[in-house]
Every structure is written in C-alpha cells, then in structure tokens.
Amino acid sequence: MNVKKNRKATDSMEKKRTRKTSDLMETNKTRKATDPMEKKKTTQKQAIRKVLRYVKRYWIFLLISLILALITVALTLYVPIEIGKAIDEIVYGSVNFPVIRDILLRVAIIVGVTAVAQWFMSILNNKVTYEVVRDIREEAFEKIEVLPLKYLDSHPSGEIVSRMIADVEQFADGLLMGFTQVFTGIMTIIGTLFFMLRLNIGITLFVVLLTPISLFVANFIAKRTYAMFQAQSRTRGEQTTLIDEMLGNEKVVKAYNQEEEVIKRFDEVNERLEKYSLRAIFYSSITNPATRFINAVVYAGVGLTGAFAVIRGTMTVGALSSFLSYSNQYTKPFNEISGVITELQNAIACAARIFELLEEPVEIPDSKNAVILTDVKGNVVCNEVNFSYDKSKKLIENLNLKIHPGQKIAIVGPTGCGKTTIINLLMRFYEVDHGAILVEGEEIRNITRNSLRESYGMVLQDTWLKAGTILENIKMGKEDATREEVISAAKEAHAHSFIKRLPKGYDTVIGEDGGMLSQGQKQLLCISRVMLSVPPILILDEATSSIDTRTEVKIQSAFQKLMQGRTTFIVAHRLSTIQNADVILVMKNGNIIEQGSHEELLAKKGFYKELYESQFAAS
Incomplete structure (x- = not known):
C-alpha cells in the first residue's frame, strides 16, 4: 500500500500532531524507564484533577449553571415559608381565603420560574458533559494516530475500543449526574441551614450534628468501591477484546472446531465480570440505605422536638411544617450526593483508564530541522x-x-x-x-x-x-x-x-x-x-x-x-x-x-x- 496522502491532509495532520504532542513530550521525558507493557496506574485524586482540567474549559457554562442552581434552590426553599403562612392562616383564627389565594398564586409563580431555571440548568449541564466527552474522545482518537506502533502491537484493539467507547460512556453518565445533583445539593444544604436558623437555632443544631454522619458512611463505603469499579472496567475491556477477536476470526474458530473452547473462555471472563460487577454494585448500594436511615432518624427527631416547641408556644404549626420541610430538604442532598458518589466512583475509575491511554508516550515527533525528501533515487x-x-x-x-x-x-x-x-x-x-x-x-x-x-x-x-x-x-x-x-x-x-x-x-x-x-x-x-x-x-x-x-x-x-x-x-x-x-x-x-x-x-x-x-x- 502506498502511504502518500494529499499535501493539505498532511499539513493538517502535522499541525495537529505538533499541537497535541508538544505538551506531552515533557511528561514522556520524566517517565520511568520501565517495560513497555507496564502501565502507570492513575489514582483517584489524579483522575479527578485531570477531569477538572477538561471541565475548566467550559467555566462560563458552569458559572451560569451555578447561578441557575442558586436561583432554583432559593425559590424552592422559599416555598415552605409561604406554605407555613397558609397553614397558620388556617389553624389560627378564621380562614382568610383572599390571603391564602394570594399565597397559592405566589407559590405557583415560584414553582413555574423554578421549573424554567431547572430546565436551562439541565441543558447547560448536558452541554458541558458532552462537550467534555467529545474533547476526550477526540483527543483519544488523535492520540492513537501519534502512538508508536509498538503500543498498538502490544495492546489488543478491543481493549482500546472499550476505553474509548464503554469507559467514556460510563464517565459521561457519572459526570452528568455529578453536575446536576452536586450543584443543587450543596446550594440546598447552605440555603436550608440559613432558613432553619431563622426558625429555631436549637433544632437546627440537632439536625446539623446528626446529618454529617451519613457523609462519613458514604465516604467509608466509597473508598472501598473504587477498586471494585476499576476491576469491573478492566474486565469489561477484556471481554470487549475477546468479542472483537472472535468476530474478526470466526472462520478460523469454525475451521479448527474451537467453538466450545471460545465459549469457555468467554464464560470465564463473563463470570469474572459478573463477580466484580455484583461486588461493586452491592457495596455501593449500601450507601443510599445507610444515609436514608440516618436521615429518617433526623427527621423523626425534628418532628418530636418541634412538636414540643409548638406545645410550649415557641413555634407555630406553620413554622413546624416549614421546618420539617427544610429538614427533609436538608437531608435529601446527602442522600443524593451519596448516590452520586457511587456513580462518580465508577466514572472516575473509567476516567482513570482513559487517561492512562491519553498519557502513553507518543511517537517521537519530527525534529524542527527535519528535512523533506525530494528527488529520491533509492540510495x-x-x-x-x-x-x-x-x-x-x-x-x-x-x-x-x-x-x-x-x-x-x-x-x-x-x-x-x-x-x-x-x-x-x-x-x-x-x-x-x-x-x-x-x-x-x-x-x-x-x-x-x-x-x-x-x-x-x-x-x-x-x-x-x-x-x-x-x-x-x-x-x-x-x-x-x-x-x-x-x-x-x-x-x-x-x-x-x-x-x-x-x-x-x-x-x-x-x-x-x-x-x-x-x-x-x-x-x-x-x-x-x-x-x-x-x-x-x-x-x-x-x-x-x-x-x-x-x-x-x-x-x-x-x-x-x-x-x-x-x-x-x-x-x-x-x-x-x-x-x-x-x-x-x-x-x-x-x-x-x-x-x-x-x-x-x-x-x-x-x-x-x-x-x-x-x-x-x-x-
């Protein structure tokens, strides 16, 4: 096959190669001189820092999303105040229907504005997520073009495909969930604290002291699930490699009557994937029930202490209703964040595998003074x-x-x-x-x-x-x-x-x-x-x-x-x-x-x- 390309395509590729490899060459110089088959594993913290570098390119969208999250949370948290006022209008004295009507109208407007803000925030989060995924896939594909052949010869093509397709897809899912829920979750926690402190400082301290326990539980489990998600991703890549190999060589398999042997190999890999997946999902699924249990205890405690406050006359029924709503909203983000942590463990494990590919030493680029061969005679x-x-x-x-x-x-x-x-x-x-x-x-x-x-x-x-x-x-x-x-x-x-x-x-x-x-x-x-x-x-x-x-x-x-x-x-x-x-x-x-x-x-x-x-x- 002749490898001649048209000049425009050549110049374009050279520019891309120079741009993509200039920064990587410094990294390659500092890499340890190890066996080419040996891989340097990317830790969880390193993977997070690298993800943030990609996300930082779209900071303007994140800033707008953050503002929309703030608006959404503020309006959402204002609704219980209005509902509490309506309850007080019903419980204490005669029912003032005109006032209740005005309150319900304001609530309807607030809910409508909140829905629109959430809609725009979702659009921006989706945009950032898939822009980042596009950048990573594009960089990974361009990286393959500048990788030395010794890397491609020593790594199964199915493994590389698995990193670029399956791992990036898993990473996108986790990143999207993180943007959507972490932003609003943090804002909700801060907002509910503010409103609860205005209503009752004592009960607020009770809530604040108990709720972080759920985070400690979530963090304890998350540290142990990361390794399991890594094993799951590696085995998934191994399975993709085997499928790719068998599909490309099905005639050889049939010619040598190796169908049963191939099925045994696939079953063995599939069983290992099942084992790692079940372990990862089982341990990560403990997170949400554990945090929900703690939050339920907090909610019950708020209801009990709030009831006594109402009996003593230090709090109105409407205020208690608002406080219970805030208590629920305060603990809810902890549940969501704990669920997000589980997804992020998987996403970060997948991202780590992608970054291992992106950080492989590139083919040594042409020197600045490299000559262009012309008038080749064949010496x-x-x-x-x-x-x-x-x-x-x-x-x-x-x-x-x-x-x-x-x-x-x-x-x-x-x-x-x-x-x-x-x-x-x-x-x-x-x-x-x-x-x-x-x-x-x-x-x-x-x-x-x-x-x-x-x-x-x-x-x-x-x-x-x-x-x-x-x-x-x-x-x-x-x-x-x-x-x-x-x-x-x-x-x-x-x-x-x-x-x-x-x-x-x-x-x-x-x-x-x-x-x-x-x-x-x-x-x-x-x-x-x-x-x-x-x-x-x-x-x-x-x-x-x-x-x-x-x-x-x-x-x-x-x-x-x-x-x-x-x-x-x-x-x-x-x-x-x-x-x-x-x-x-x-x-x-x-x-x-x-x-x-x-x-x-x-x-x-x-x-x-x-x-x-x-x-x-x-x-």
Whole structure:
C-alpha cells in the first residue's frame, strides 16, 4: 500500500500532531524507564484533577449553571415559608381565603420560574458533559494516530475500543449526574441551614450534628468501591477484546472446531465480570440505605422536638411544617450526593483508564530541522543497526547494508529471523536502538515521516482495505488520480477483470475488511495502489502470497516493469520469485549471514543452498 496522502491532509495532520504532542513530550521525558507493557496506574485524586482540567474549559457554562442552581434552590426553599403562612392562616383564627389565594398564586409563580431555571440548568449541564466527552474522545482518537506502533502491537484493539467507547460512556453518565445533583445539593444544604436558623437555632443544631454522619458512611463505603469499579472496567475491556477477536476470526474458530473452547473462555471472563460487577454494585448500594436511615432518624427527631416547641408556644404549626420541610430538604442532598458518589466512583475509575491511554508516550515527533525528501533515487544505507522488540531478547544486531539506486534486494530466511522487522525500520514504524539508517545520505530520524513514507510503495502479505468503493480504495495511494488512471493501474495489476464482474464495477462499496472479496482479490487491489502511485522505492513483503500461480506469473511481469530503475526490497519465502534479484540477503536470528546473487549463494553451499534445496528437493 502506498502511504502518500494529499499535501493539505498532511499539513493538517502535522499541525495537529505538533499541537497535541508538544505538551506531552515533557511528561514522556520524566517517565520511568520501565517495560513497555507496564502501565502507570492513575489514582483517584489524579483522575479527578485531570477531569477538572477538561471541565475548566467550559467555566462560563458552569458559572451560569451555578447561578441557575442558586436561583432554583432559593425559590424552592422559599416555598415552605409561604406554605407555613397558609397553614397558620388556617389553624389560627378564621380562614382568610383572599390571603391564602394570594399565597397559592405566589407559590405557583415560584414553582413555574423554578421549573424554567431547572430546565436551562439541565441543558447547560448536558452541554458541558458532552462537550467534555467529545474533547476526550477526540483527543483519544488523535492520540492513537501519534502512538508508536509498538503500543498498538502490544495492546489488543478491543481493549482500546472499550476505553474509548464503554469507559467514556460510563464517565459521561457519572459526570452528568455529578453536575446536576452536586450543584443543587450543596446550594440546598447552605440555603436550608440559613432558613432553619431563622426558625429555631436549637433544632437546627440537632439536625446539623446528626446529618454529617451519613457523609462519613458514604465516604467509608466509597473508598472501598473504587477498586471494585476499576476491576469491573478492566474486565469489561477484556471481554470487549475477546468479542472483537472472535468476530474478526470466526472462520478460523469454525475451521479448527474451537467453538466450545471460545465459549469457555468467554464464560470465564463473563463470570469474572459478573463477580466484580455484583461486588461493586452491592457495596455501593449500601450507601443510599445507610444515609436514608440516618436521615429518617433526623427527621423523626425534628418532628418530636418541634412538636414540643409548638406545645410550649415557641413555634407555630406553620413554622413546624416549614421546618420539617427544610429538614427533609436538608437531608435529601446527602442522600443524593451519596448516590452520586457511587456513580462518580465508577466514572472516575473509567476516567482513570482513559487517561492512562491519553498519557502513553507518543511517537517521537519530527525534529524542527527535519528535512523533506525530494528527488529520491533509492540510495539506502544501514550502519551497525541494532533493534529488538523486547529489550531482553536480541533480534537484529550490527546490520550493515549499502543499497544503490535501482537494485533489487531480496530478503530471505526462516520465520522470525527479522525480515519484516527490517521493513518496519526502513519505514520508521519503529526506531532503531543503535546505529543509523540513511536514505539519500540523510539519516531517517532527520527526515519528516511523511516525506520518508511517501517515498515508499508497499504491498504486504496482510491486506488493508477501508470501507468505501473499489475506486476509493485504489486511489488511497494517489488522491488526485483520474478514473482512467485507476483503471489503467488495475489492468496492470490484473484486477480489472474481477472488478468489472462486481455489481457496480469500480463503484462497488466494500466493507473495511473487503467483505465479499477473496484474499487474492484484496491483494490485487493493494497491488493496484502501488501500480497507480509509482513510488521511487518499492517494498514487496510476500506481495503475491494469496494469488494463484497463473495470475502471479502475470503480476511478476508487471512488477518487473515497475521495478526497472527503482530500488526494491522483496521479502519472500518462495525462493523462485527472487532468483533474479541483484542481491539476496540471507537472514538468521536477526543477522545477515550470507549475501550475494542467486548463483553466488548456491556456489557457497551454505544456509541459502539448504533453503533452496528444501523447496526444490524434487528438482
């Protein structure tokens, strides 16, 4: 696949990458040099601080929401005063209907204004919540684009998807509930204290002393549920990973009769998720009943002491009614906040997993003085290159190569010897541990990634197609190509005949995995991309592994024409396809143990001759 993009898209991505990674680079420098698979866990307090940084961007909406919460609470708390006056008008003396009517009219107006204020407050809270969620998802997706491939290779895609979808959704639910109930809850507590102190200081102190017990209970339980919600989120990600893996490889599962084994694996993960979820929900559900019990005791105490005050004549019946209402409203936020704490535990646990992804070290950005490759002829040099995926296990050591323009370089060797790794290093998908790779005399670390990768055209054993039309998939290598150029490239790749048989020809829409196309047809489309873009350097990694022999002969002929005057790297297991290469590199255990032409290597009677004879023993 050719990785060339149009210049506008390239510049846009470069600006985004520079903007998003500049702040993160300082963080990456201070990270401990640990194993790449090891994750730094985000604590609860750290997660809360990071959430607040996102929320702070929308402070104006929060301020307006806070004002509306204040208005809502003030008006709501004023209603019991009016109701108390109406009760006193009924209890003491004759019933004054005109006064009661005026009181009820004022109550109706207050309730109407309160409803409108709550409506606007809900809109603002929703806006802030989903703006924050949008920002996090956008940043997470952009982060994936700048993560090094070693992270994506070492983490299941289902786990990453779970963090971006399920965890963000859970986080949004908790955040929305927090905004809606915490604001009004705090305001209600302050407001009711003010009104209760005006009515009766002694009973107010009784309420104030008992009610915070519910907060201590809620906090005690919350500290123990956070770890359970974290375990729940991790297991949910594991389950998503397994489902994603099985859906993508269902044919393999059925081919090897692994249905029962897969079901057992799923059941085991599902049971663990059930266990963690039940524990988290059980312990968190204790919070609300415990606080409600304490609040009920407070309410009963207020009713009893207030009744004695009425009997003594220090308080009116209407005032007691108002006080009971305030007592209930004072304790209610504690119930709601305790419920919110439970949701926030889950939300913060999910947020912590998201921030772990967002804080992963990014791909090393291009240096400020990075050059843009132009007029690439195909000079490639490797000087004492060392590289290994796992630093405890050596792979490529002291790799030295000098490749001239137009040469065809074949790389052969047993599985796992490092053939495809060399391609990863040439494309700068991975950074070398030691040494240097030079293209046109310039070290690739001093070249912009985009211009470096624009210089390569790749056809891999593993095909990649996007959801869209056949035409769009071929044009991926050259965005501005005309339809005639696409058809010409498809003809050279011998893909035109099968494309014309599709329902809508080049306008046929396929899924991201190629849908109804065979593996060979998918590979022909990838070859068509390279035929269309005509890059200065070619990389063919088992480019015809899924194609029938008859078509392969035709494509090899087209490749020969394409490779003329271009530096070409060919990774192959079938030695019959690379016999005409200018130089054959024979690799074993990460080292080049032999190199030369086909005839020279056979004459050496070394490892290459053994490989060759193992494939052509009968001949």
